[in-house]
Amino acid sequence: MPNHLDNQLCFLLYATSKEIIRRYTMLLKPYDLTYTGYIAILALEDDEQITVKELGQRLFLDSGTLTPVLKKLEVKGYVRRERSKEDERQMQIYLTKSGIEVRQKLPEVSRQVIKQSNITEQQYMQLRNVLQDILQKDCPIKD
Amino acid sequence: MPNHLDNQLCFLLYATSKEIIRRYTMLLKPYDLTYTGYIAILALEDDEQITVKELGQRLFLDSGTLTPVLKKLEVKGYVRRERSKEDERQMQIYLTKSGIEVRQKLPEVSRQVIKQSNITEQQYMQLRNVLQDILQKDCPIKD
DNA sequence: ACCAATTAGATTGTGTGCAATTTAATTTTG
DNA sequence: CAAAATTAAATTGCACACAATCTAATTGGT
Numbered sequence A, B: 001m002p003n004h005l006d007n008q009l010c011f012l013l014y015a016t017s018k019e020i021i022r023r024y025t026m027l028l029k030p031y032d033l034t035y036t037g038y039i040a041i042l043a044l045e046d047d048e049q050i051t052v053k054e055l056g057q058r059l060f061l062d063s064g065t066l067t068p069v070l071k072k073l074e075v076k077g078y079v080r081r082e083r084s085k086e087d088e089r090q091m092q093i094y095l096t097k098s099g100i101e102v103r104q105k106l107p108e109v110s111r112q113v114i115k116q117s118n119i120t121e122q123q124y125m126q127l128r129n130v131l132q133d134i135l136q137k138d139c140p141i142k143d
Numbered sequence C: 001a002c003c004a005a006t007t008a009g010a011t012t013g014t015g016t017g018c019a020a021t022t023t024a025a026t027t028t029t030g
Numbered sequence D: 001c002a003a004a005a006t007t008a009a010a011t012t013g014c015a016c017a018c019a020a021t022c023t024a025a026t027t028g029g030t
Helices: A003-031 A035-043 A050-057 A062-076 A099-116 A121-142 B003-031 B033-044 B052-059 B063-076 B097-117 B123-141
Strands: A079-083 A093-095 B079-083 B091-095
Touching: A003 A099, A003 B003, A003 B052, A003 B097, A003 B123, A035 A050, A035 A062, A035 A099, A035 A121, A050 A093, A050 A099, A050 B079, A062 A079, A093 A099, A093 B079, A099 A121, A121 B003, A121 B079, A121 B091, A121 B123, B003 B033, B033 B052, B033 B097, B052 B091, B063 B079, B091 B097
Parallel strands: none
Antiparallel strands: A079 A093, B079 B091
């Protein structure tokens, strides 16, 4: 591995990620959604109730980040939060009708962001594969 | 471009970037550096004075982010900040002796992070090329 | 059944990240 | 040359991220 480039790679990852999120944020404004709110809604299936913990596992986020985001999504009317009756510690999250509606419009936003970045299908696949590799190889170490 | 994967790619980028930064943050603790402080120090050459604006261009960060970071680096003794005499609006930033010293140790941190992610040299090159492409293609739109 | 250990979510504190505004200095222009 | 426009940093406000702590609920062991 070429040492003098180590930093470039990590920094590129960081800079590109920020830039992509910035673009999402702009396009999500009409829906009154932030990027975090967006991925939270996308992670919820239409007829599904999941806990904050489960949602956090899908998004790699903890309750410290998710709790405020979900409260805001609730105020906007996109999700509902209910204490589980079987286990009072758990909070059940699910999409409202309005949340399901907005969720259906979101793929268009995503399509536009990808379009802007102008990458080829091959590059797209390469990038996805490498990132999945890195993230998966990271998982065992985290535990 | 396969539509149903659009989101996966952007999310992967976001999640991987966060994970890599998390690893940096852990390894940087002994040096009393955050990731942002780290890239700021790396962006400064040993015998160079640059303005906050210039530094921001290198790091894709604005004064709103950089000013507090640089003030903290100054308190830690890694950089110095001085008003330019030619143009009082500008703040000149440069590494102290201590900053130059710590800077020399940082490539080792970077090497360790790359090592942990276990990617092949080919993957490394692919990733770098695609990210550079995306970031460059994005730039004209920003201006 | 009781108490220690665990677990889920919320809260707190620190550090970004960025848009928007402010302030002070410099440059441009009529 | 003076007023207007521009520019550099700093400041403000909002929204994450995440570690650490807290609280309440549940579970496990005896």
